[in-house]
Amino acid sequence: MAIFPNLTTAVPLLLLFIFSLLTPHASTLSDDSIVSELSALQSQSSTGVIHLNDPLLRRILSLPTPRPFDFLIFFDAQQLHSKAELSLPTLKSEFSLVSSSFYTNHPDEKSLLFFFDIEFQESQSSFALFAVNSLPHIRLIPPSAIDLKKDSIQMDASDFSRLAESMAEFIESRTKLSVGPVHRPPIVSKKQIAFIAVAILIWTPFFLKKLIAGNTFLHDKNIWMAGAIFVYFFSVSGAMFNIIRKMPMFLADRNDPSKLVFFYQGSGMQLGAEGFAVGFLYTIVGLLLAFVTHLLIRVKNRTAQRVTMIIVLFVSFWAVKKVVFLDNWKTGYGIHAYWPSSWQ
């Protein structure tokens, strides 16, 4: 995937480069020619994001200052794509999403705002020009910018925290252009939707027939039981909190990075592993109790019953004690009874 846009953009870039060599005074070129070149490059890219390199940037910057367009640069580095916490690939695709949405929403304003991406490996001097030394980094260069470090505007982390939508808001707040609604590609394509719809339509009568006959997986109560227990486990473990807040499973200890922290002190927050551990403890006691009252009671062997019950009781007692201990540790509440004062 990544090679294709590079190849398709590389050929015209090469041409451009030769062209610029042939004309020694590139700076004398009129605005129009650069804009039209950029438009051409833009139309070649499927999302409208132009791949930037040092010479092209230099040529853009050589334009006289109020330039006829704003432009945004996404600073990219292939070598960092593997680092999950930077989430560069996501941001890059979101960036191109903003770009394509902008061009579809405003086909007549195509030459007022350009989207670029630039690769660290091939254009290190441009990175130096903007003094970019950490990623992710997205920068807006307004038409009047002369000093790139000072006059251009860096997109804050909060501006791409909500991905394409907040990027669009950033653009709207800093330029006079509005991006409009972001057109996300649907998760399933139209063909897939049609296929699924047809499949469901064909499958429904068969299913209904089975349903009336009364033998589907829906009639197996064990599946329902397992599902109910799972939903319970999922909810009491606070998994929804982890999803909404995007909590990691564990953290590295601040004082000693080689150690991992699985339990976070303070009731307002929890870590993923912590939630699942306690959710498991919550669930296991009830399951064991049900096991004893409904299953173990049918066992004929007295000794087996006795041994199992002792184990079950021990595990349950331990689980409850552990949760009580963890809760007191985490919240810092001192739960106490109110005995008559004469007892103390």
Place this chain on the structure above:
Amino acid sequence: MAALETPQSSTLRQAFGNVLSVFILLLIGILAFSIRLFSVIKYESVIHEFDPYFNYRVTQFLTKNGIYDFWNWFDDRTWYPLGRVIGGTVYPGLTLTAGTLWRILNSLNIPLSVETVCVFTAPIFSAFASWAAYLLTKEVKGVGAGLTAAALLAMVPSYISRSVAGSYDNEAVAIFALIFTFYLYIKALNTGSLFYATLNAISYFYMVCSWGGYTFIINLIPMHVLLCIVTGRYSSRLYIAYAPLVVLGTLLASLVPVVGFNAVMTSEHFASFLVFIIIHVVALVYYIKGILSPQMFKVAVTLVVSIGLIVCGAVLAVLIAMVASSPTKGWSGRSLSLLDPTYASKYIPIIASVSEHQPPTWPSYFMDINVLAFLVPAGIIACFLPLSDASSFAVLYIVTSVYFSGVMVRLMLVLAPAACIMSGIALSEAFGVFTRSIKFQLPGVTQNSPVNAGDTGNVMQNDVVKTEKSEDSLKERPSRKNKKKEKDNVERASVVPKTEKRLSVLPLEASVIAIFLLVLLGAFYVVHCVWAAAEAYSAPSIVLTSRSHDGLHVFDDFREAYGWLRHNTEVDDKVASWWDYGYQTTAMANRTVIVDNNTWNNTHIATVGTAMSSPEKAAWEIFNSLDVKYVLVVFGGLVGYPSDDINKFLWMVRIGGGVFPHIKEPDYLRDGQYRIDSQATPTMLNSLMYKLSYYRFVETDGKGFDRVRNTEIGKKYFKLTHFEEVFTTHHWMVRIYKLKPPKNRIRGKTKKAKSKASSKRSGTLKNNPWH
């Protein structure tokens, strides 16, 4: 000896059991009522928090002016200058309940004040709720489970948190209505009686009157009906239980002004209509199945299925078209954030800003339902062994509510009754098994007949089971005129495994230990609940206390401030504050406010948020354009009260910025951090909120050390140009500022303006001799 029991003695036992149950229920009611009185004992008989003050004010209006004026009440003292149609935008259930209660008491010559009635409404209704839980659980799993569930519900902390004395809010009566509606549904389902079905619709109407959470009922019951149909449990009882609820319930619901046509227009209710259609199709199928031979039926099935599919498809298409035509797909923001939990945090800051809309972490469960969290899985499994219509409903209830509570901590309240029912079932089953094991293996019994010990026990138990059963069927017979074969099958199925189980017991000593541990668990629950009721959930938040080494401190600043406003300002003056304090200001100070806790108009709230985030001059202009005379801020920096306006300030910025884009959150943050010390951004230090909170603060300790943020403030010495301080409470928790009159610019009009200003000032002088 039990085997020799005569029928007479067994009826005596039954009667004794019933009397005992009634007595236990009475005690449970007293327990539920009295555990909620900590707030009155520790503080005083006072209305709590924010929303209850509004409800109290509405109730006062109702008792004073009667129901018709209440119904048509347009309140011009809030949301100035828009006003609010109270009669049409409030859930009237709670108000009408308390108003009726007050009227009855007065007609009995018990002269209680409206406030007293309001304070004790919630504890009374929690007693009702625990009785309703008994009824519901009894329908699901019998009397023992019912009593246990009622006892658990009487003191479940999650429910206590919303229903302590003084917490006069919708949830207090709504939880009772919720459980009672479910009970009537199950009762109608079990008996197939149209009487209970009608009662169910009326109870649903009461729920609709009381709380927006009624949508939970109108989605859960259709879900259960659908589940029953899908798993092949359709019966005419199901139809009788469901169809009247939809028809009558929807008609009644649309009588409530705040719901009105929403009852048929919004997507939250569509599930019930869809299921209504489906159940008719299914009923038709079953009818045809009954009158046709199996051969003919197969032919007919194809026909009916295809026609049914077409009808369903058409209706579905209409529904989808209707849903798609509205921007939020016809769902309110709160409901949407239940389906897509990340929705609110992305799009609706005003919902995301409320702390009770946050997802809970695992300690919240331990705090709010405590050891019930351990018992619920056992209850779920017990409900599947054997599965009946009623127990499948209980399972569905716990599963949906536990999921919802995972999304929003506020919905823990809906989970609590379900958790109590499940735990009641689990505990009662466990106690049943363990006590049985002990009873039939006691040394005395085994010595008498070592071989037949199990068998005699078996015989006796069967006897008891039979009498129980016969009594049950006696009760149900009149309503079950149209004999249902399936139901008998179900009952027989449930009796058979029971008789098998009676044979088997667990080892004696292990059972003793298990009972001991279960009792220990229960004791821990009681200790926790009493502690939670006494320490965690009883604070009225209008009066604060703190305990330090030199004794108890009471902070009564809020009432001090509202009292000041009431006595020192003109009746028609407008007071601006963040929306949290709107209800209290109107109820206690009787002054007009700009925004209040009924957050119906986001733009208006954003305007106030913008004013608070703007520099002084811009803020003055905004406030002046709204006719605001006084601005009230809550400041906790001196005493360390954490939920003050500075801590809420980022939400003001966010909500303000959502409507007025020139307010930008990053301008108030230094490197993404919210701070008020010397590192704070200039925008932050110049914002009105900062200035009003910290004006003259440095005079208190000479350093300006904020005890909530634990830093010295950034800008210590400054003067106010457009506002003047008029009142600051004892602990500086509430500070009230007055907008300075506009400066005169035009020479020619100086005299006029001056005379006006002076006359105004003299007016206030008359009212306020100290000022």
